[in-house]
Amino acid sequence: MNQIPSLIAVFAYISLLTVGGGMAAYPEMQTLTVHVHNWLTDAQLVHFYSIGQMAPGPNMNMVAAVGEFVAGPLGALAVLLAFYAPTGLLTLGVGRLWTRLANWPWRDSIQHGLAPVALGLMLAGAITFGKTSLDFGKVAGELVQFNIIAAVIAAAMLALVLRTKINPALLILACGIVGAIAFRSP
């Protein structure tokens, strides 16, 4: 069962959609990794993305965890190369061209035009993500209770990130502790 060629194809494709950040590509990543290839569940993908927020460096290094989970260390390496190499080469090439196009009037049009589109795609990704992260599925009878606690944690996090200067990675760690207490099985 060699999944590595499919992993490479999926993550190379996803990387091209990360305009303005990784969240823009999240709905497509969910479709391909969960629904098309059945590599993991919605909740597991959310877990990997969330754990990735506590790691240093680019927040999409979580793709390495997905690669490892699906196909071992070689899977992680393959996914990392697939995710970073194509856009990296594109950035290198277009970056050089872009610098020389400083006085080309359409350059500003593209930058201004892409900004709200990228932001909209990010919001779409956030909504897709939230549908999984705030809804734990069919845990008979306890669904509503779980949803409310998760939503309260999310709202508290939102407020703390916007209102304080506490490092978000530490806050997420704290959310893990709160979760371990609040969501523990009786």
Add this chain to the structure above:
Amino acid sequence: MSDATASGAAPQIAAAAQKVSVKDLFVAFLIIGATSFGGGAVAYLRSTLVAKTKWLDDKSFLELFSISQSLPGLNTTNMAILAGDRLCGWIGALAAVVGVILPGAILMTVAGVLYGMHHERPLVDAALKGVAAGATGLIFATFFQLAGKTMRGWWDLLFLAAAVLLVNRLHVSVLYALIALGIAATIIYRPGGAAERSRAQ
């Protein structure tokens, strides 16, 4: 290679390019990659590249950052590539991007191993639910911060809403939504157009 560097890198930083070695660049980005916790890597990049090493001035940094935002790829890795290329050519770009990715990538690979072993434990599962709820709050906070900085006028709001509608409601692939809205928005903000003028004010 010198030919590619001369034609590709901006001439005004040619002097700076000679001062920065590939090794220095790799180490600097490795440190950023290992210490930039909690997002906002741009602030870390700026403090290293502009304030600490003075490899870039503020104006070049902002210029590279605006390019990195308009291209596919993450801001952090795009900045590493653009800054590395400016300072040391393509080999500098490679050193910088590998440096900034490496620490987090190793950690996340280890996280993948640990997840595979322990994710079914009830306590781990409960903690992960908390982490995921927290990440949701963080993502929305990042969205509001960016929106506050970049959203200007009704056209911006329209394109933002259209992206959400296409992806979440109509389940259009992100690729098609990006291409269609990207082209439409570029035309709306065309040089000399009314939207572009009102935005510039």
